[in-house]
Amino acid sequence: MKDLPGEWMDHQLTVALRIRPLNEAEIEEGATIVAHKIDNQMVVLMDPCEDSDNVLRAHRSREKTYMFDLAFDYTATQEDVYVATTKNLIDGVIAGYNATVFAYGPTGAGKTHTMLGLDSEPGIYIRTLNDLFRAIEDSTEDLDCSVYMSYIEIYNEMIRDLLNPSSGYLELREDGKGEIRIAGITEFSTCNAKEIMALLTKGNKQRTQESTAANKTSSRSHAILQVTVKQKSRVKDINEEVRVGKLFMVDLAGTERASQTQNRGKRMKEGAHINRSLLALANCINALSEKGGKGAQFVNYRDSKLTRLLKDALGGNSRTVMITHISPASSNFEESRNTLVYADKAKNIRTKVKRNLMNVSYHLAQYTRIIADLRSEIERL
């Protein structure tokens, strides 16, 4: 990584695909595996068709291959996925770059498993925070570092604080620099991994979940864990913020269509809202991928809260990784195909990244230190 302040660097969105194992329900219904990983980048999706015995089987003659930056299947551990997708973003965040990791895919495909995971198999959230704290502890730089976390959901185009659900709905505000902020959000600052996992698990239970036909514990909301690393100079009198790195980790709502979940009434209305955010996201992905990275001036981020919040992640100042999830089962073939087509488009998205250095005091602090060092050297002579 080049480390020059203020210099814009091109970055291509990294797209990973994770195919989860067949689940019990799929095995019970006699589903076959139609999505296979061929190597670390290539996957194949076979179009299932009914044979004379009315059983859906994958047919090699009707298959399509897709290439991604990374491909994982049922053999991949949580650690494997974390190391390949997210671990290498951490140094950048500490150096003042923004980064975003988002989990994309239909309900039940494994997004929450990848991001939050289980106590016994923690996901990206906790692994990232653990490594982030360790890296800060090991840092030899003369800077005071603090880490803030917030955890929100977007549900029906309304923002709720998952760490403080009683605070009602929160509003997005644009600050003087054009950056989007969430007014009144709770930020917590702790380095204790156990405490964080407990907070996140508790927060996750606050997520709006109701059954749909697609999945019993379907998550109809987008959850966003934001981690901000702020650093200040330790040099006396120059106690100013010198750089800020932001990391978004996003667990999106299911991308399935309302018709496939047989949503009715309230669910249907809610579906429309979810679709508004996901539709806006899809529109942004379409527009950005067509541009081939030639700037994002015609992309409409304003259509939904999700895209307003993810504006930087998609077309601005962020290193971004999209982890796409699919089920391997023949019964989910249509959803998997739609998901792969989107992920394939997202590969074309480019962002531009730059270190977020707040002001000149960092350099001033460095010069002050150099002068002090020189002085003591002269005194020793």
Ligand code: ADP
């Ligand atoms: P989503 O968040 O996309 O709706 P979940 O992450 O909740 O899906 O996954 C649905 C179910 O499948 C959960 O019970 C989860 O534990 C399980 N699951 C998902 N991915 C995996 C995986 N890679 N290995 C084992 N179990 C998984």
Ligand code: MG
């Ligand atoms: Mg989920």
